Every structure is written in C-alpha cells, then in structure tokens.
Amino acid sequence: SPIRTDSLSRFKSKREQNEILKQVESGQIDILIGTHRLLSKDVKFNRLGLLAIDEEHRFGVEHKEKRKALNATAHTLTLTATPIPRTLNMALAGIKDISLIKSPPTNRQAIRTTVAAYSDEIVRSAIQAEIDRGGQIYVLHNRVETISKEAQKLREFFPKTTVRIAHGQMPENEVEDVMLDFYRGNTQILVCTTLIESGIDVPNAGTIIIHRADQLGLAQLYQIRGRVGRSHRKSYAYLLVSDTATLTDDARKRLDVLQRFVDLGSGFHVASHDLEIRGGGNFVGPEQSGHISAVGLDLFIEMLGEAVAELKGAKKALIDPHFEPELKTPVICDIPVTFIESADHRLALYRRLNFCKTESQLDDAYQNLRDRHGELPQELQNFFALLRIKLLAKTIGIESVSVKQEGITLTALEHSRIDGTRALHLAQGPKDVRDSRVKLLNSRQIFITTPFKNLSETRLILDEILNKLVILDI
Numbered sequence: 001s002p003i004r005t006d007s008l009s010r011f012k013s014k015r016e017q018n019e020i021l022k023q024v025e026s027g028q029i030d031i032l033i034g035t036h037r038l039l040s041k042d043v044k045f046n047r048l049g050l051l052a053i054d055e056e057h058r059f060g061v062e063h064k065e066k067r068k069a070l071n072a073t074a075h076t077l078t079l080t081a082t083p084i085p086r087t088l089n090m091a092l093a094g095i096k097d098i099s100l101i102k103s104p105p106t107n108r109q110a111i112r113t114t115v116a117a118y119s120d121e122i123v124r125s126a127i128q129a130e131i132d133r134g135g136q137i138y139v140l141h142n143r144v145e146t147i148s149k150e151a152q153k154l155r156e157f158f159p160k161t162t163v164r165i166a167h168g169q170m171p172e173n174e175v176e177d178v179m180l181d182f183y184r185g186n187t188q189i190l191v192c193t194t195l196i197e198s199g200i201d202v203p204n205a206g207t208i209i210i211h212r213a214d215q216l217g218l219a220q221l222y223q224i225r226g227r228v229g230r231s232h233r234k235s236y237a238y239l240l241v242s243d244t245a246t247l248t249d250d251a252r253k254r255l256d257v258l259q260r261f262v263d264l265g266s267g268f269h270v271a272s273h274d275l276e277i278r279g280g281g282n283f284v285g286p287e288q289s290g291h292i293s294a295v296g297l298d299l300f301i302e303m304l305g306e307a308v309a310e311l312k313g314a315k316k317a318l319i320d321p322h323f324e325p326e327l328k329t330p331v332i333c334d335i336p337v338t339f340i341e342s343a344d345h346r347l348a349l350y351r352r353l354n355f356c357k358t359e360s361q362l363d364d365a366y367q368n369l370r371d372r373h374g375e376l377p378q379e380l381q382n383f384f385a386l387l388r389i390k391l392l393a394k395t396i397g398i399e400s401v402s403v404k405q406e407g408i409t410l411t412a413l414e415h416s417r418i419d420g421t422r423a424l425h426l427a428q429g430p431k432d433v434r435d436s437r438v439k440l441l442n443s444r445q446i447f448i449t450t451p452f453k454n455l456s457e458t459r460l461i462l463d464e465i466l467n468k469l470v471i472l473d474i
Contacts, residue, residue, distance in 0.1 A: 142215070
C-alpha cells in the first residue's frame with residue numbers, strides 16, 4: 001500500500017487537526033510532519049518507530065521530556081547546525097551517536113563577520129552597499145516596543161527603499177504576508193526580531209545587521225547569521241553592540257568565536273565553544289548548561305567517557321589516566337616564535353600536541369608540521385621528545401622524570417607498573433642480569449647514570465631500561 005503522509009500545526013483548523021489525530025492514533029497515517037504541536041498531550045501514535053527532529057536546538061528540556069513520553073523505544077534522529085551544550089556533551093561522551101556533515105552546498109561562500117560598536121554610519125554604509133548590488137537586508141532589532149521606531153529611522157535614511165517589519169506578536173497572516181513579500185524581492189529591508197532564526201531561505205539577502213548582538217546566545221547568533229550567505233554571492237554580517245569596552249567576558253567570548261569561525265560547516269566548532277563557555281549541564285536534570293571551568297572541557301569529556309565505560313563494565317585502570325608527570329630537562333623545549341609567529345597558532349599547537357595519546361599521533365603531528373613548515377628547530381624537536389617521554393611516564397606510572405647532565409632520576413607512583421623485584425635484580429643482581437647504570441635510591445626512586453646528549457637519546461635509554469622493569473599484564 002502507498003505511504004500515507006500528512007502534517008500537523010496550529011495553522012490547520014480545529015476540525016482538520018481532530019481528523020488527523022484520529023488517523024494517527026488508528027495507524028492510518030504513516031508519516032506525520034509537524035511543529036511543536038506534535039508534542040501536545042492529545043497526539044497519540046499507533047506504533048511510533050522513528051522520530052526525526054530538525055533544528056534540535058529550538059527544543060527545550062520540557063520539550064525533550066515530552067518527546068521521551070511519546071515512545072521510549074522509538075529511534076530518534078536529531079539534526080542541527082549547533083547542538084545545545086547538553087546534547088553535544090552526551091554525544092562527545094558516547095551516550096549518543098554523532099555524525100557530521102561537513103560538505104557545504106556548491107558555490108557557497110563564507111560570511112564575512114564584523115563586530116563593532118553601534119553607529120548610524122556603519123548601518124547606513126552596510127545597507128547602501130547591499131542596495132547598490134541589488135541585494136536585500138535583514139536588520140535584527142529584538143525589541144518589539146521600539147521596532148517601529150527603528151524601521152522609521154531606516155525609511156528616513158533610505159526614502160526610496162521599501163522597509164517592512166516582522167515580529168512574533170503580529171497576526172499570523174500578516175507575518176506570512178511580510179515574509180512572502182521579502183522572499184519575492186518586493187521588500188529591500190526587513191526589520192525583524194529573532195523570528196527569522198530558522199526556516200527562512202532568501203538567496204538574495206546578502207547582509208544582516210544584528211543590534212545588541214551581545215544579548216543573544218552563541219548558537220542563536222550562528223543560526224541568525226546563517227540567514228544570509230545562501231547563494232554564490234559574498235555575504236556580510238554585522239554584530240553590533242552598544243559599547244565594545246563594557247562587554248562581559250562571556251559575551252566577548254561568544255562574539256570572538258563567531259568572528260573566528262566563519263567557514264562553512266563551522267557549526268560543530270561553534271557548538272563546542274558554546275559547551276566550553278556555558279558547560280554541559282545535567283544529563284537528567286532541567287539544566288541544559290552548567291559551569292565546567294574547574295576541570296576544562298577536554299578533561300571533563302575524558303572523565304565522563306571513562307565513567308560511562310566503567311558503568312558498561314570496562315575494567316578500571318590501575319594508574320589514574322589524568323595524572324601529569326613532572327618533567328625537568330637541561331634544554332629548552334618549546335615552539336619558537338621564529339618558527340610560528342602567531343601566539344594563537346602556537347597556543348593551539350601546544351594544546352593539540354599535549355592531547356596526543358599515542359606515539360603514532362605524535363608521529364603524524366611531527367610529519368604534518370614538517371610538510372607545512374619545513375625542518376623543525378631544535379627547541380621543537382626537544383618538545384616532541386619530551387612529549388614522548390611524558391607518554392612513557394604516564395603509561396608506566398612515573399610521577400617525575402628529572403634529566404640532568406650526569407643522569408636521570410625517576411620517581412614512581414605508589415601504584416605503578418614497575419616491578420620492585422625486577423628493579424632490585426637490575427640494580428643489585430648477578431652480573432648477567434645487572435645493569436651498572438641503574439641505582440635504587442629508595443623504594444620509589446631510581447637513578448640511571450648516563451651522560452646527557454639530547455632528549456631523543458634520553459627517551460631511547462628510558463624505553464630500554466623501563467621495559468626491563470615493567471609488569472606487562474596489569
């Protein structure tokens with residue numbers, strides 16, 4: 001039999017809605033497409049198998065709880081350019097599966113984004129430039145009380161241009177008429193509220209001006225900015241604030257993220273920063289965000305993943321994976337300014353390298369840097385060698401590694417993988433098993449006598465000796 005499809009929203013008459021609800025409950029409708037109206041109490045499915053939610057970020061906690069009540073066993077597919085912190089948190093922790101679509105539509109271009117203090121001159125010049133090339137403009141003014149005054153000011157600036165208003169308190173038919181007029185190109189300037197956040201696709205709209213951008217959320221700003229740039233033409237977004245000097249720290253971070261991530265498909269990166277700024281919230285509580293600044297996003301996600309794995313029955317590690325060994329060397333280990341001038345790029349590289357978990361990841365990072373920048377300076381080669389020593393120390397449970405000209409001092413954790421009996425034999429056993437370089441200072445400290453040449457050589461020596469001391473099966 002053919003697939004039967006229908007839609008449900010507040011735009012349907014009461015009689016039409018009742019008829020659709022009866023058919024859904026009896027199983028006569030296979031696919032029901034609708035708005036938030038689908039979450040109402042009177043909607044009862046005969047046998048719900050799949051729930052697909054577009055623009056997931058527009059659904060709050062209460063909506064999600066109602067969604068669960070529809071059918072606890074139904075599969076759920078959510079789609080969004082900017083998942084809310086809690087949803088992204090669950091995905092990164094492995095509680096939900098996540099899939100990324102990074103390929104932008106053909107011929108799309110990134111949106112050039114500007115953050116500035118409001119001035120009539122900026123507004124006038126931005127609008128005039130768009131009008132001169134035959135495009136249309138959104139002016140987002142999120143105050144219904146003063147939106148008419150803003151529209152009137154723009155009519156005075158541009159007397160020969162059609163300016164119309166759209167906001168959520170207008171009658172539905174009037175809003176529809178205004179939006180269709182703008183879509184058809186009969187209106188050049190649309191003064192609106194966040195009503196346009198999603199579902200609006202006007203290819204000829206090339207500029208958006210957002211008043212008081214600091215009062216909007218990061219994901220919300222990203223969605224609103226996406227109302228332009230929906231064709232092959234270059235588009236522009238102006239995020240205007242009352243005074244850049246008085247912005248709060250969080251507002252400044254949000255605006256900075258939007259300025260940095262302008263490439264197509266940046267929604268995941270924007271959402272990641274939103275999670276870092278606001279926190280992940282509670283998985284089962286009403287909060288969709290919450291501060292995690294005490295541990296940082298990466299560590300928080302790692303700890304969360306381990307907790308989930310433990311609940312699934314994974315064996316708990318003997319050595320705390322979050323401990324950081326103390327490393328001391330007689331040489332400089334860093335990324336020289338002469339190699340990478342940008343402080344932001346150096347900081348990003350430090351962060352990326354420090355989160356390498358395996359030797360192969362470090363090898364890949366090393367090769368990528370060589371391919372992009374040429375031969376690495378000695379200081380950076382030292383840094384890579386130090387990171388390899390750090391990986392070795394973390395794996396075995398070495399609390400500190402002190403490298404000096406005359407030798408290496410190792411201090412083991414109380415619960416390390418070093419076998420005390422093997423250490424004793426290596427330091428004081430028969431000649432055929434003894435290594436004259438190894439001395440036991442106490443129950444947790446080992447000194448390896450070896451003249452310092454370079455960190456790469458030091459790492460090879462450590463690898464050789466520690467392999468003789470480690471308990472393999474733990």
